[in-house]
Amino acid sequence: MLNLFTGSGVGPTVLYLAVSIFVGLLLGKIKIANVSLGITWVLFVGIALSACGVSLNHDMLHIIKEFGLILFVVAVGLQVGPGFFRSFKKGGLAMNLMALANVALGVAITVVIAKVANTPGLSAAQQAVSDMGIEGGAERLAAGYAVAYPLAVVGMIVTCILLRPLCRIDLKNEPSTEEILEPKAEKQATPTSQRHKVNLIPIFVIIALGIIVGSIPIPVGMKAPIKLGLAGGPLVVAIIGSWLGVKKGWFTTEFTDSHGVWMLREVGIALFLAGVGLSAGGQFVNTVQEHYMWVIYGVLITMVPPVLVGLFGRLVLKINYYTLMGFIGGSHTDPPTLAFANTVAPESCKLPNMGYATVYPLTMFLRIFTAQLLVLLAV
Numbered sequence: 100m101l102n103l104f105t106g107s108g109v110g111p112t113v114l115y116l117a118v119s120i121f122v123g124l125l126l127g128k129i130k131i132a133n134v135s136l137g138i139t140w141v142l143f144v145g146i147a148l149s150a151c152g153v154s155l156n157h158d159m160l161h162i163i164k165e166f167g168l169i170l171f172v173v174a175v176g177l178q179v180g181p182g183f184f185r186s187f188k189k190g191g192l193a194m195n196l197m198a199l200a201n202v203a204l205g206v207a208i209t210v211v212i213a214k215v216a217n218t219p220g221l222s223a224a225q226q227a228v229s230d231m232g233i234e235g236g237a238e239r240l241a242a243g244y245a246v247a248y249p250l251a252v253v254g255m256i257v258t259c260i261l262l263r264p265l266c267r268i269d270l271k272n273e274p275s276t277e278e279i280l281e282p283k284a285e286k287q288a289t290p291t292s293q294r295h296k297v298n299l300i301p302i303f304v305i306i307a308l309g310i311i312v313g314s315i316p317i318p319v320g321m322k323a324p325i326k327l328g329l330a331g332g333p334l335v336v337a338i339i340g341s342w343l344g345v346k347k348g349w350f351t352t353e354f355t356d357s358h359g360v361w362m363l364r365e366v367g368i369a370l371f372l373a374g375v376g377l378s379a380g381g382q383f384v385n386t387v388q389e390h391y392m393w394v395i396y397g398v399l400i401t402m403v404p405p406v407l408v409g410l411f412g413r414l415v416l417k418i419n420y421y422t423l424m425g426f427i428g429g430s431h432t433d434p435p436t437l438a439f440a441n442t443v444a445p446e447s448c449k450l451p452n453m454g455y456a457t458v459y460p461l462t463m464f465l466r467i468f469t470a471q472l473l474v475l476l477a478v
Contacts, residue, residue, distance in 0.1 A: 108156070109159070111155060112155045112156060112159050112160065112163070115145075115148055115153055115155060115373075115377055116163065116370065116373045116374070116377070118144075118148065119141055119144045119145040119148060119372075119373035119376060119377060120141050120369045120370075120373050122140075122144045123138065123139075123140035123141030123142070123143070123144040123145075123369075123372070123373070124138065124140070124141065124369070126140040126144065127139070127140045127141075127442070134260060135442060136256060136439060136442075137438065137439055137441075137442030137443075138365070138368060138369060138372065138435075138438045138439075138442065139252060139256060139372065139435050139438060139439050141369055141372040141373050141376065142249065142252060142372040142373075142375055142376045142435060143249075143376065144373075144376065145372065145373045145374070145375065145376020145377040145378075146249060146376040146377075146379060147376075148376070148377060149376060149377050149378070149379065153377065155377055155378075157378060160374045160377055160378045161374070161378070163370055163373075163374045164370065164371045164373075164374025164375055164378070165329050165371075165374075166367075166370065167366070167367045167368065167369070167370025167371035167372075167373075167374060168329065168330050168367065168368075168371040168434060169306055169309070169310075169329060169330065169333050169367070170363050170364070170366060170367030170370070171363075171364055171367030171368045171371060171434055172330050172331075172333050172334040172337065172367075172434070173302060173305055173306055173309065173333050173334070173337045173363070173367075174337075174360050174361070174363040174364030174367060175334065175337070175364060175437070175452050175455065175456060176305070176333070176334045176335070176336070176337020176338040176340070176341060176456065177302075177305075177337050177340075177341045177354075177355045177360050178341075178355055178356065178360060178361075178364070178449060178452050179338065179341070179449060179452045179453045179456045180337060180338045180339070180340065180341020180342040180344075180345070180355060181341055181342055181345045181346075181352055181355055182449075182453070183338050183341075183342055183453070183456060183457075184342060186453050186457065187457055190416075190418065190422075190457075191457045193416055193418075194412075194418070194426055194454065194457050194458050195457070195458055195461050197408050197411070197412055197416075197426065197430070197458075198426070198429070198430040198458040198461055198462045198465070199461070199465065200404075200408055201404045201405060201408045201430045201431075201462075202404075202430070202462065202465045202466060202469060204403065204404035204407065204408070205400055205404045206469045208399055208400050208403060208404070209400055212396050212399065212400070248375065248379060249376075249379065250394060250397040250398065250401060251397065251401045251431065251433060252433065252435045252436070254397070254398060254401035254402045254405075255401065255405065255427055255428060255431055255433050255435070255436040255439075256435070256436060256439050257402065258402055258405045258406055258409060258427060259423075259424045259427055259436065259439065259440065259443075261406065262406075262409050262410070262413060262420070262423065263420075265406075265410060266410065266413040266414060266420075268413070268420045270420070270443070273419065273420050273421065274419060275421060275444060275445045275447070275448040275450065276447075276448065276449075276450070298350065298354060301340065301344065301349070301350060301354075302363070304340075305333060305336050305337050305340050306333055308336045308340075309332040309333025309334070309335070309336040309337065310329065310332060310333065311332070312327060312332040312335065312336055313326060313327040313328050313329055313330075313331055313332020313333065314326060314332065315327070325464060325467050325468060326467075327460075327463065328463070330432070330434075330463075331459070331460060331463045334456065334459060334460070335460055338456060341355050368434055368435070368437075368438045371434060372435060372438075401431075405427050405430065405431070408430070409423055409426075409427060412426065418454075419450055421440065421443070421444045421448055421450035421451050421454070422450040422451070422453060422454040423454065424436070424437075424439070424440035424443065424444075424451050424454065425437055425440050425450060425451035425452060425453060425454025425455035425456075425457075426454040426455070426457070426458055427440075428440060428451070428454075428455050429454060429455035429456065429457065429458040429459040429462060430458050430462050431462070432459060432462055432463050432466060437451055437452065437455045440455075
């Protein structure tokens with residue numbers, strides 16, 4: 100019986116995942132100054148359990164968190180797909196230019212910090228470091244990721260919260276829909292007996308195709324090729340599949356908007372956050388104690404660019420706040436920020452998902468590219 104709490108097999112792993120999720124969801128209901136972190140608490144509960152000495156099989160946790168992330172991005176892609184290309188025509192170009200500026204600012208701050216602090220490879224790509232044979236680089240990156248990711252989650256959420264008073268945003272008067280986002284075709288009638296059924300076939304077809312697409316190497320003339328990855332591939336395929344599926348009549352918008360897809364999204368992000376927290380907690384505490392200056396670096400890199408770009412987007416371009424929160428998450432390829440945005444937005448609001456999906460593909464390419472570029476600069 101004791102092995103259930105101290106072992107590293109399937110039982111303990113599932114047990115602590117479940118504890119992280121249900122305790123995190125309960126804490127997510129608490130509001131302080133009318134602000135709640137929502138499902139993001141799952142990450143922090145996982146970190147706390149890991150920091151207390153819970154040691155689980157990292158290979159198993161890696162599979163669970165990656166599969167959870169895949170379920171999450173597929174659900175997001177299905178939800179935004181039918182109206183994605185029309186919304187992209189309206190403000191997609193401006194938001195992608197903002198995402199480019201956001202990444203550029205982050206890279207500039209990283210380079211300055213690296214020069215001043217003499218800390219090469221702060222945001223480098225682990226694969227590129229391994230390929231170049233930089234001694235100790237992979238371990239240093241792992242430690243950097245362990246401290247940076249939780250801080251990045253906090254930073255993105257704090258940025259979203261700060262934009263409210265800075266831009267004088269009143270959620271009660273903030274529009275939660277935009278006409279351009281709604282599909283032109285009327286929803287097709289679905290028999291009442293089928294409305295509560297979830298068709299799993301297109302979901303797993305999208306996952307399979309997404310994994311294949313995400314694994315295709317794209318040469319860009321650098322040390323290692325760029326790939327869409329396990330999250331980017333399924334997201335892109337889900338957006339295109341959802342748009343094409345509704346357009347061709349393969350399935351209806353009642354399917355893409357169904358409670359089943361919503362549940363898929365929530366279960367996916369919960370598994371991902373719990374897996375990340377349980378994987379990173381112990382190393383997070385040790386790294387913060389040994390490299391406390393990294394916390395300051397992480398805050399600067401994480402928060403300064405999105406605050407500046409977010410202010411420009413709201414005050415100059417007048418971007419909807421719910422869309423802007425999704426943009427902030429997408430411009431950092433950060434699912435927890437999108438999860439937080441969805442807890443702030445009304446239940447039927449798709450704007451955070453749309454903002455996230457609009458800039459995610461380009462941002463992912465930019466961040467992989469710039470991470471390898473930083474490694475080259477650091478060598």
